[in-house]
Every structure is written in structure tokens, then in C-alpha cells.
Amino acid sequence: MATNTKKRYGFVIDVSRCIDCRACLVSCKVENSVPEDHTRIWVRDLGVEGEFPNLKQTFVPYNCMHCEEPPCVDVCTSGATYKDPENGLIQIDQEACIGCGLCLPACPYNVRYLNPETGKADKCNGCIQRVEQGLQPACVQTCVGDARTFGDLNDLNSDVSIALKNAKSVQRLATDDVDTGPNIYYINGDVMQASLLPREPSYASAETFWRKVAVPAVVAGVGLSFLGQAVFFAKQLVDGEKDFEE
Amino acid sequence: MTQLFTRRDFLKITGATATAVAAGGLLPASVAKAARDAGLIDPNGDGYIPSLCEMCVWRCGLLAKVRNGRVVKLEGNPDNPHSTGKLCARGQSGLMNTYDPDRVLYPLIRVGPRGGGQFRRATWEEALDLVAQNMLAIKEKHGAEAMIFSSTHNLSQVQFENLLNGYGSPNYGTQRSLCFNAMVVAFSLTYGVEEPSRDYTNVKYVILVGRNLMEAISTSETRQLTAAVARGAKLIVLDPRFTKTAAKATEWIPIRPGTDAAFLLAMINVIATEKLGDCDFVSRYVNGCQELPQVMAEYTPEWAESKCGVPADTIRRIAREFAADRPDAMIHPGWRTSNFINSFQTERAIATLNAVVGNVLTSNGCLVALNPEASGVKLGKPPQPAYPRVTALRLDGVPWKYPLVPLKLGIFQNIRDAILTGQPYQARGWFIARQNPMLSLPDRRKTAEAFGKLDFIVDVDIIMNDTAWYADVVLPEASYLERYDPLNALAGKIWLRQPVIEPQGEAKSALWIYKQLGERLGLGDYFQYADEEDYLRQQLAPTGITLDELKLRGWADPPKEEKVEEDLKFNTASGKIEVYSQTLANAGFSGWPAWEEPPAPAADQFYLLTGKVGQHTQMGTQNNKLLNQVFKFQGLWMHPSEAAKRGINQNDKIRVKSEVGEVVTTAYVTQAIRPDCVYLTPGFGHLSKGLRVAYGNGASDSDLHVTYTDPISGGQALSQTFVTVEKA
Numbered sequence: 011m012a013t014n015t016k017k018r019y020g021f022v023i024d025v026s027r028c029i030d031c032r033a034c035l036v037s038c039k040v041e042n043s044v045p046e047d048h049t050r051i052w053v054r055d056l057g058v059e060g061e062f063p064n065l066k067q068t069f070v071p072y073n074c075m076h077c078e079e080p081p082c083v084d085v086c087t088s089g090a091t092y093k094d095p096e097n098g099l100i101q102i103d104q105e106a107c108i109g110c111g112l113c114l115p116a117c118p119y120n121v122r123y124l125n126p127e128t129g130k131a132d133k134c135n136g137c138i139q140r141v142e143q144g145l146q147p148a149c150v151q152t153c154v155g156d157a158r159t160f161g162d163l164n165d166l167n168s169d170v171s172i173a174l175k176n177a178k179s180v181q182r183l184a185t186d187d188v189d190t191g192p193n194i195y196y197i198n199g200d201v202m203q204a205s206l207l208p209r210e211p212s213y214a215s216a217e218t219f220w221r222k223v224a225v226p227a228v229v230a231g232v233g234l235s236f237l238g239q240a241v242f243f244a245k246q247l248v249d250g251e252k253d254f255e256e
Numbered sequence: 257m258t259q260l261f262t263r264r265d266f267l268k269i270t271g272a273t274a275t276a277v278a279a280g281g282l283l284p285a286s287v288a289k290a291a292r293d294a295g296l297i298d299p300n301g302d303g304y305i306p307s308l309c310e311m312c313v314w315r316c317g318l319l320a321k322v323r324n325g326r327v328v329k330l331e332g333n334p335d336n337p338h339s340t341g342k343l344c345a346r347g348q349s350g351l352m353n354t355y356d357p358d359r360v361l362y363p364l365i366r367v368g369p370r371g372g373g374q375f376r377r378a379t380w381e382e383a384l385d386l387v388a389q390n391m392l393a394i395k396e397k398h399g400a401e402a403m404i405f406s407s408t409h410n411l412s413q414v415q416f417e418n419l420l421n422g423y424g425s426p427n428y429g430t431q432r433s434l435c436f437n438a439m440v441v442a443f444s445l446t447y448g449v450e451e452p453s454r455d456y457t458n459v460k461y462v463i464l465v466g467r468n469l470m471e472a473i474s475t476s477e478t479r480q481l482t483a484a485v486a487r488g489a490k491l492i493v494l495d496p497r498f499t500k501t502a503a504k505a506t507e508w509i510p511i512r513p514g515t516d517a518a519f520l521l522a523m524i525n526v527i528a529t530e531k532l533g534d535c536d537f538v539s540r541y542v543n544g545c546q547e548l549p550q551v552m553a554e555y556t557p558e559w560a561e562s563k564c565g566v567p568a569d570t571i572r573r574i575a576r577e578f579a580a581d582r583p584d585a586m587i588h589p590g591w592r593t594s595n596f597i598n599s600f601q602t603e604r605a606i607a608t609l610n611a612v613v614g615n616v617l618t619s620n621g622c623l624v625a626l627n628p629e630a631s632g633v634k635l636g637k638p639p640q641p642a643y644p645r646v647t648a649l650r651l652d653g654v655p656w657k658y659p660l661v662p663l664k665l666g667i668f669q670n671i672r673d674a675i676l677t678g679q680p681y682q683a684r685g686w687f688i689a690r691q692n693p694m695l696s697l698p699d700r701r702k703t704a705e706a707f708g709k710l711d712f713i714v715d716v717d718i719i720m721n722d723t724a725w726y727a728d729v730v731l732p733e734a735s736y737l738e739r740y741d742p743l744n745a746l747a748g749k750i751w752l753r754q755p756v757i758e759p760q761g762e763a764k765s766a767l768w769i770y771k772q773l774g775e776r777l778g779l780g781d782y783f784q785y786a787d788e789e790d791y792l793r794q795q796l797a798p799t800g801i802t803l804d805e806l807k808l809r810g811w812a813d814p815p816k817e818e819k820v821e822e823d824l825k826f827n828t829a830s831g832k833i834e835v836y837s838q839t840l841a842n843a844g845f846s847g848w849p850a851w852e853e854p855p856a857p858a859a860d861q862f863y864l865l866t867g868k869v870g871q872h873t874q875m876g877t878q879n880n881k882l883l884n885q886v887f888k889f890q891g892l893w894m895h896p897s898e899a900a901k902r903g904i905n906q907n908d909k910i911r912v913k914s915e916v917g918e919v920v921t922t923a924y925v926t927q928a929i930r931p932d933c934v935y936l937t938p939g940f941g942h943l944s945k946g947l948r949v950a951y952g953n954g955a956s957d958s959d960l961h962v963t964y965t966d967p968i969s970g971g972q973a974l975s976q977t978f979v980t981v982e983k984a
Binding site: 024026029030031036037046047049060061066067068148151152154155156 | 349
């Protein structure tokens with residue numbers, strides 16, 4: 011379900027310029043009040059490769075790819091996860107999310123987590139709250155090596171388009187089997203490594219779907235005024251079933 | 257434009273809030289008064305306040321986003337040449353430094369045994385009276401010299417120095433001998449400047465000798481180097497460890513520790529004998545260059561290979577490449593350079609190499625023989641009387657045992673021996689501010705013993721760090737987001753650190769604490785300011801800039817003295833760059849850069865390397881929860897071949913022993929280190945139970961480090977400790 015959004019916000023990441031300083035991780039955490047021991051973004055370190063003294067090490071900034079064909083949107087029956095028709099960013103409506111967690115295995119990049127403080131799914135939102143004010147996402151704004159850029163890939167004069175035009179090499183983390191149209195473009199470095207490539211999205215089986223989504227959805231459908239109770243009930247259903255999940 | 261968050265955006269935001277204030281909205285009482293007065297906060301208590309970071313000593317400009325009297329986010333100030341709009345991981349985490357649940361928010365007086373961690377809350381009145389009483393008693397009974405003062409580089413240091421100089425003690429400890437003594441002394445003698453500025457604008461070839469710029473981050477310089485590499489500059493990294501800088505290098509040379517000088521002397525040999533230097537520059541500005549081919553004759557690349565393990569051909573090639581790219585080439589002067597007892601010679605060789613190829617202060621040279629902090633700005637200061645004359649010898653042996661070590665650098669690590677031996681006299685008290693010698697000095701057991709011999713220890717800090725834990729009185733300082741400091745002059749401009757929130761608890765600024773103490777010690781004349789803002793107004797007086805305008809923008813552009821362009825003159829005895837130094841020769845040392853054989857480990861021992869990570873600053877940030885989440889203590893780095901010999905696997909518990917102590921930690925087996933070396937990230941292994949995140953996390957290299965002092969520069973040789981490693 012490729013969509014043609016007006017803008018196409020995405021990231022262009024210059025792998026050669028990432029120094030793994032992790033300023034982006036802290037900046038994101040503070041900006042978005044990400045709970046302790048969770049994160050919305052990563053610097054994936056591929057480890058030291060080679061034999062002493064012929065070594066190399068690559069650092070790969072990583073977060074939600076804001077895909078063109080996002081499996082997380084497909085599996086979200088509450089309609090909380092959606093692709094913004096204005097700018098293409100994948101967003102989670104925190105009010106609507108029932109915290110079923112089905113979107114976590116659906117994401118081929120494992121960028122989602124369940125926020126223990128809110129009980130809702132959470133991930134990179136492209137710092138849309140900053141972007142709307144004319145600021146850069148928190149990670150991009152403070153990127154010491156200028157590895158991260160963000161902007162409208164449809165706009166030929168944007169930072170991201172210019173970076174792409176001047177790149178020595180361009181890669182996206184997609185394979186012949188799994189290509190959900192990721193909107194992070196990696197330039198000037200080789201990131202096509204098994205540990206970074208997407209896996210098959212894991213969709214819920216009919217049985218799990220019934221237990222985790224359909225029942226809560228019906229309950230939720232009773233009416234908005236009962237939403238609070240519905241979510242509570244849905245969570246009980248889910249939690250109550252935990253022992254049988256294996 | 258590479259960043260959206262520009263000065264224009266910032267002005268747009270603050271402009272809007274300033275208008276709101278002018279409209280006369282009521283302001284919440286909890287918001288910092290200074291910010292309100294300056295018009296930075298809107299009626300809802302929201303806004304951005306410019307100030308200066310203090311998560312390391314680089315002092316990046318920041319914009320603090322505040323909401324209802326709380327800091328909610330920090331951004332780099334795009335106006336500031338050190339932040340260039342960016343903050344590193346430490347800078348980004350700065351609000352957690354302020355909101356650390358382990359902050360010391362009230363004066364504390366020890367009640368149990370020293371180091372037992374039992375304190376009671378006291379009033380400022382009581383705590384300050386007690387400190388003054390003890391300091392006066394020591395002065396009266398034993399003389400002012402029996403009191404040691406120590407503090408690490410910071411903006412309020414000028415008033416700290418007023419306190420110690422007014423009191424009359426010669427004993428001043430700084431972090432400098434644990435850091436850059438070798439560089440500062442070598443460059444002062446060679447170029448007449450403590451630290452040459454670097455210019456990366458046109459650089460094509462950079463050699464870093466143990467300078468790990470991608471992890472020991474100085475935001476602007478790290479960015480300049482990254483940009484240079486991205487546009488194709490070659491980066492050569494000499495380091496026994498495969499650091500993140502090495503990962504970004506064109507060429508990583510895993511040199512044997514302590515032998516950088518051999519590599520560099522051989523480079524001089526090649527450049528001198530093959531006449532690859534800049535003859536014009538050399539003949540006019542460099543003293544002693546003509547003799548270099550003879551003086552350096554013995555330092556052939558083949559000789560160097562036998563010392564440092566780098567093939568002679570590699571050294572020869574790098575010397576030629578470096579010379580070919582002159583003047584757009586640079587061997588970085590280094591930073592925390594006191595690694596080996598011969599590190600001074602390493603620095604002299606670096607200074608010489610940059611001079612002979614003409615990289616220094618030519619029209620587009622990469623090194624400028626001007627202190628990077630030289631600003632040309634004339635600031636005022638409160639009036640004060642002259643200091644009392646001090647005749648007592650310094651406990652660290654400067655200059656009576658170490659004639660070339662500048663007084664303001666000193667030899668911090670030597671103070672403990674003086675305390676323990678009572679020679680040349682017995683020290684009685686120690687006033688420590690913003691420093692953690694209990695963890696930063698080598699040989700922690702010795703530090704603890706020295707503490708035990710003192711009658712009185714007082715510590716100024718924002719958290720209960722290890723030194724505070726062993727103190728008798730702890731005075732709580734306001735954090736850098738809660739206080740004013742004296743002005744910072746940088747790049748011809750004046751920069752302000754101002755409170756972006758009210759101090760929490762009863763924390764106070766250093767300017768306030770030193771003044772209060774000074775008055776109780778009868779030294780009020782050295783502290784002639786009513787409060788912090790009055791101090792700043794006196795500093796600003798000659799510039800015609802008002803404090804209010806400074807608060808609003810965070811910086812100001814004062815009038816500067818016009819500099820007359822003269823022919824190059826270096827601030828040395830001869831007015832030239834002194835590759836040959838008569839001063840050194842007169843003091844009984846080699847006048848030429850020379851090889852000094854460093855000690856080497858026995859067959860079953862390793863070099864214990866020290867280093868840096870980009871997520872922590874020295875010993876001070878390990879309790880910061882945000883940073884603790886983005887850097888986990890790794891244990892002892894060791895090469896797989898050596899680990900295998902000892903039956904050690906990844907994460908195994910191991911015992912590491914040196915001649916002064918031992919630690920038990922875990923093994924981090926990695927290809928990224930020479931087989932004859934091990935490495936432990938410094939700053940971990942805190943002793944204070946008042947630090948709930950840092951306590952019990954990791955091991956400290958200060959338990960292992962042996963104290964070795966370079967006789968020329970006074971630097972502590974921090975990588976000269978040899979250890980054995982076994983399964984625990």
C-alpha cells in the first residue's frame with residue numbers, strides 16, 4: 011500500500027561521519043522522555059572486524075525507517091499506528107493505542123517497544139513536535155559528526171536530497187525478500203550486514219490475533235466513553251493469557 | 257544550510273517571548289529571577305536561556321529550554337564557536353547532573369569516622385564558621401603553608417586562587433600534572449605558548465599521537481577533524497589501542513607504548529637528512545634547525561623500528577607524506593599527554609616536526625603559536641590588595657626540585673608523599689573544590705593514607721563524590737545550570753554562564769562560597785563584590801556592555817585592542833622557535849629533542865593503558881543516569897591471544913595486579929588492543945556509597961597506577977604502570 015504523501019520525510023545518514031559519540035541517544039531520550047533502559051534510536055556498532063592490526067569498525071545510526079509500506083500499520087487494528095498523509099512519517103496515536111504489542115514483531119527492524127510507563131507502543135516519531143516548530147529532530151540537531159540529516163526527500167533542495175546527490179554510495183536496509191520501502195538512506199559506507207538487515211515481519215497468528223486484538227477491539231468498540239475501561243479490560247485479557255503464550 | 261536550528265530560529269523564539277513579557281504577563285515565582293528579568297521566559301514559564309556547558313572544560317555554548325522553572329532540554333548554541341550548535345552526549349545529559357537524586361543540597365558535617373559516610377545537615381553559617389575556624393587554627397599553629405588548596409580548571413578558579421593566595425599558602429594542586437604538563441612545558445619552551453591553536457580549514461594530513469579526538473571530545477575540534485576527514489584529509493593515528501579515532505583513520509599504527517618519541521625523532525631524521533623541510537621558514541624563525549641532520553643522525557628509521565616496532569619504511573613514508581603536504585599538515589600537540597616519563601620528549605619532537613616543515617603560523621599554517629583561549633578582551637575585576645609574601649617551599653617540589661615546571665601547573669601527585677613523610681614540613685589541612693583526587697590521583701591507597709594524616713579536609717562539590725565521602729565538611733555548590741560564574745572570553749567575545757533555574761536546596765555558587773569564607777578568614781578585601789551580579793558588572797565595566805544585554809543573548813562583542821601585524825616573533829628567549837633550547841640545557845637536560853628509554857614490562861606483565869570514552873568526563877559523570885545508560889563499563893580490554901594463554905574467556909572474572917594494588921574486574925577480550933597491553937576505562941570504581949549509580953560499578957585504575965613523575969615537566973606517567981592478569 012505504497013502511499014504518495016505530500017512530503018516524504020526521511021533520514022540520510024552518512025556512515026563515514028558517525029563517531030559513535032551517542033549524543034543523539036541522550037538528546038532523543040531527554041526530548042521524548044523515553045523511560046530508563048529503553049530507547050527510540052540506536053548507534054549499531056558492528057564490532058571490531060578483522061585480525062589485529064588490520065581492523066575496521068563501522069557505526070550505524072539506526073531508528074524507525076518510516077517505511078513506504080509499513081507492516082506495523084497493517085497489523086495495527088486499533089488504527090493507532092498510521093502513516094501521516096502530509097509527510098509520510100509513521101506515527102502512533104497514543105490515545106488510540108491499546109498496547110497489544112502486535113506491532114513489535116511486525117516491524118522488520120525491531121524499532122518499537124512497549125513503554126512501561128504508558129502501556130503503549132512507542133518509537134521514533136521523527137520529532138514531529140520539533141519539526142513543526144522549524145527545528146531539527148533532537149538526534150539530528152546535536153549530531154557531533156554531522157552524520158544524521160533529516161528532511162523532505164521530495165524536495166530537491168532539502169538537506170537530505172543534497173546529501174543524497176553528493177553521496178559516494180547509497181544503500182537502504184532492504185533485501186529481495188523484505189523491502190518495506192525504508193526511508194533511511196545510508197551513504198558513504200557499507201551497512202549491508204546481516205545483523206542490520208530487516209527480518210520477515212512477524213504477523214500475528216489467527217489465534218493470537220483473536221486473543222490480543224479482536225476481543226479488545228470489540229470491547230473498545232462499545233463506545234468512546236468506556237475507552238478507559240475497555241483498555242483496562244483488554245490489558246487484563248492479554249496479561250491473563252501470558253502463561254499460555256508459549 | 258546543514259542545520260535547521262539556527263540563530264535566526266532562536267531569535268525568533270526568544271523574540272516572541274520577549275514581546276510577551278513586555279506585554280506584562282504575570283510570571284510564576286518558581287522561574288529563575290535572572291531569566292525573568294532578562295525577558296527570556298514567557299508568562300507560561302517557557303523559554304530558552306543561553307548559558308555555558310560545564311560537563312567538561314570545553315565550555316560549549318548552550319540554550320537551556322526551561323518550562324515552569326525546570327530545565328527540560330539542552331541544545332548547543334549555534335552562536336558559540338565551541339558548540340557550533342551541538343552538544344555531545346555529556347552536554348546533552350547535563351540536566352541529569354543538576355537533577356541527580358544524589359545531589360548534595362545542604363552543607364554537611366561529618367559525624368562518624370572519616371570515610372564512614374555519616375554526616376549531619378548543618379546550616380551554611382555553622383559549616384562556614386567551622387571551616388574558617390579550622391583554617392585559622394592551622395594557620396596560627398603551623399603557618400598558612402600547612403593548608404593545601406586544590407581545584408580543577410573552571411571559571412571561578414580566579415576567586416579560588418584569591419582565597420589561597422590571600423590566605424598565603426603556596427600549595428596549590430590542579431589536575432594539570434595528571435593531564436597536559438608534558439605538552440604545556442614542551443610547547444612553552446619551544447614556541448613560547450602553552451598550547452598552539454589548531455586550524456583545520458585547509459588541513460590535508462593529520463597525525464594524532466595518542467590524541468583520541470573522537471572519544472576525548474572537544475565538540476568543535478572533533479567536528480573540524482571529522483569534516484576534514486570527510487573531505488579527504490589523511491588521518492594517521494598512533495595508538496596502542498584501536499580507538500574510535502583509529503576506526504576513522506586512514507592508517508592506524510598500533511605503536512608500542514612509550515615509544516612515540518622514537519617514531520617522531522626518526523621522522524625528524526628523514527625530513528632533515530632528505531631536506532624536506534621549509535628552508536625559508538626554518539632559517540628565519542627556527543633556532544637550531546641547521547644542526548638537525550647531525551644531531552638527529554643516530555635516530556634513523558631503522559633505529560626507531562627497533563624501539564617502537566613500526567617498520568622503518570612506514571616511518572620513512574609517513575615523514576615524506578607529512579612533509580609533502582606542508583604547510584597543510586599537522587602533528588597534533590596532544591592533550592592529556594603525560595603518559596610516559598619521556599612524554600616531554602614526545603611533545604618536543606611534535607613541536608619540532610611542525611616547525612621544520614613550516615606548519616606553524618605561516619599564512620595558512622595549521623598550528624598557530626597563540627593560546628586558543630587568548631581573546632584580546634580586556635575585562636575588569638574587583639579591586640583587591642596585594643597578596644601576602646609567601647616564603648615556604650611548595651610541597652610538590654616546584655620549583656626547588658623541578659625548576660622547569662610552571663607554578664600554575666604544579667605536580668599534584670607529589671603532594672601526598674610530602675603529607676606522608678612530613679617533608680619539607682607537615683601539611684595539616686586540605687581545601688578541595690570541584691575535584692576528586694581520591695579517584696583521579698594514581699595509587700588510591702596512598703591518597704587515602706595521606707587523607708588519614710590530615711587534621712581537616714573540606715570539599716566543595718555538587719554530589720557526594722569519593723573525595724567528599726572522605727571529607728570533614730562538604731559544601732554544596734550550585735550546579736552549572738543554577739549559578740553565575742565569572743565571564744568567559746573566547747574568540748574575541750564575552751560569554752556568560754548564568755542560572756537557568758533557581759539553585760536547588762541550599763546550594764550556592766562558588767563566588768558566594770569563597771566570599772563568605774574569605775570574610776570569615778579576615779580576607780574580605782579580596783572579595784569586594786556584593787553578589788555574583790555585582791562581580792559580573794565589575795568585570796564588564798571597561799567594556800561598556802551591560803549585564804542585561806549579556807543575559808539576553810548569552811554573549812557580547814566587546815571593543816578589542818587593534819593588533820598591529822608585525823613580523824612573526826615567538827615568546828621564547830631567542831624570539832624564535834627553539835628546537836634547541838638553552839633553557840633546557842642550562843637546567844641540565846638535553847637541549848635537543850632526545851630519546852629517553854622508557855621502562856618496559858616483564859615477560860608476564862602488560863602495559864596498563866589509560867584513555868577516554870565519549871560518554872564520560874574524567875571521574876565526575878559516572879553517577880549520571882542518562883550517561884550510565886549509554887555507556888556500560890567494559891572491564892579490562894585484553895587481546896584474545898593473551899587471554900587464551902591464561903584460560904580467560906569473555907566476561908570472566910579476573911584479577912589485575914600492579915606493584916601498588918590490585919582490582920578484580922571482568923575481561924573484555926578484543927582484537928582492538930596490542931597483545932602486550934591492557935586497558936581499563938578510567939573514572940569507574942567509585943568508593944562513595946553516596947553515589948547510588950556509580951558506587952560498586954566497575955574497577956578503578958587508580959588502585960593500580962604507580963606514581964611516576966617526569967623530572968622535566970612534572971607530568972604523571974599514566975600509562976607506565978605494568979600489571980599481571982589472572983583468572984580470579
